[in-house]
Amino acid sequence: EKISDHYFDICIVGGGIAGNYLAHLLTQISSDKASRKNYKLKICVIEEHKEIGLPFQCAGIVSQKILKLTKIPPHLILNRVKEAHLFAPNGEKIQVIAQEQPVILDRIAFDKFFAQRAQNKGVLYYLSEKFLKFKRLDSEWVEVTTNKHVFHCHILVGADGPVSAVGRQLNRKNTLVPAAQVRARIQWPNYVTSMYFDQQWRELFGYVVPEGANGICRIGLACLRHTPKKLEIFCNKIGVKPHELLDRQGGILPINLPTRFVWNNVVLIGDAAGFVKATTGGGIIMILSAARILAPILLIALNKGDYSYHFLRWKYQIPVKLSIGIELKIHYLIRLFLLNLRTEDYRQLFHFYYLPKIRSMVYRDADMDFPAKVILKIVLTSEFWIWCVPIVLRKWRLLPYIIRALFT
Ligand SMILES: Cc1cc2nc3c(=O)[nH]c(=O)nc-3n(C[C@H](O)[C@H](O)[C@H](O)COP(=O)(O)OP(=O)(O)OC[C@H]3O[C@@H](n4cnc5c(N)ncnc54)[C@H](O)[C@@H]3O)c2cc1C
Structure with missing residues (x-):
C-alpha cells in the first residue's frame, strides 16, 4: 500500500552524477544558512537501481x-x-x-562519492524505486508517484538521464x-x-x-x-x-540542443535536459557547471516560496543558456559540420591543423568543454577563410540547421 506522509522541499529523480552532485551542493550551500534559521532542508533522491554508480556507462x-x-x-x-x-x-x-x-x-566511485556526501548531510536516498509520474497540485506542491510511495515536494528535479520520464511527462524528448x-x-x-x-x-x-x-x-x-x-x-x-x-x-x-528545461515547480538537469556536447558525447563538466547555477537558485526559490516558471526561467534556464548553452551550440554546429565531411574534407582539415599558427592556438587555448574562445580566434585568422570557408560553402544545405541552432 502506498503511504503519503513523505514531504520534501526538493525531490530529485535520478541518482546519477547530476542528481548526486546537485544534492551534495544543496546540502553544502544550505548548511550555513539553515543553521542560522534553525531549518533543515528536506531533500530526497529517487533512484531506480539498487546501487549508485551502476550500471557503469561512461568513458570517464x-x-x-x-x-x-x-x-x-x-x-x-x-x-x-x-x-x-x-x-x-x-x-x-x-x-x-x-x-x-x-x-x-573512476566513474563509479565518482558518483558514489557525491551520493555519500549528500547522504551524510541528511539527503534521503530511495534506491530500487522507480519514478512513475507527477501531478502539480497547486503553486506550492507537486505530488510525485513512484512504484512504492507517494511523495510531496515544492520542487521536482528531473535528473533521470537521457530518456527522462519527468521530461516525457512534459512532452520533452531528446x-x-x-x-x-x-x-x-x-x-x-x-x-x-x-x-x-x-x-x-x-x-x-x-x-x-x-x-x-x-x-x-x-x-x-x-x-x-x-x-x-x-x-x-x-x-x-x-x-x-x-x-x-x-x-x-x-x-x-x-545529442540535441537544450531548449526548454524549466516549468512551474519542475526543472531538468543533466542528460535529461540535453546538457551533452554533440562533438564528444561528454556531459559531466556541463552537468557540474549547470548544477552550480541551479543549487543556489533552488534555495532562493524555497526562501521566497516562488517556484514559478517565470522565476526558474530567469534564474536558471537563461543563465545556463548564456553560459554552457552557448558552448553546447558551438559543439552542435561543429557536429553538423563533421557529419557532412567527406574523406577529402578531413584531409584538408587535418592539414589546416598543421599550420603553425593554428597549432599554437590549439596548444594554448584548446578547451575540451568550452571551445568558443579558440574557435573565435581561429575564425578570425585569414587561414581559416582560405581553408575552411570553401568546405562550409559546399555544405550550404546546412544553413537551415545552423540558423535553427543560432536562434534556439
Ligand atoms: C558510453 C558512454 C560514454 C560516455 N563517456 C563520457 C565521457 O568520457 N565524459 C563525459 O563527460 N561524459 C561521458 N558520457 C556522458 C555521461 O556519462 C553523461 O552525460 C552523464 O552520466 C549523465 O548523468 P545524468 O546524471 O544526467 O544521467 P544518468 O547518468 O543517466 O543518471 C540518471 C539516473 O536516473 C535514474 N533513473 C532514470 N529513470 C528513472 C526513474 N523513472 N526512476 C528512478 N530513477 C530513474 C537512472 O537509473 C540513473 O541512475 C558518456 C556516456 C555514454 C553512454
Missing part, C-alpha cells in the same frame, strides 16, 4: 576543469592523458598536444544516439587517447581511453544503427583480440 574522460569545479579525492582520478590522436577515415592521423591534460575518472563500449587489456600508451572518425559511426567517433597503470582501455563508439556490430568492427580495426575483452557497457547519448 573529462577536461582538467573538473579539478577547479570540485574538490575530489585523488583516488577518483585514474589517469591523465597528454596527447589526443585523431584519425581521419582514410587512416591519416594528427597528434594534438595542448596544455589541456584531460582526467580519466534525440537519442545509442552508444556501446568495452573494456579491454591491450597494449596502449597510457598517455594517449584516440578518436577514429568513420562514416560507419559518423554520429560520433570511435574512441580509446586508457584507464592508466592497469593497462585497461575503454573502447567505444556511438552511432544510430547496429551499434554493437559497429563496435565489433571498430575493435577489429584497432586490433583488439577477443581474449583481451574484459566487459561490455552500453548507454544512450542525448
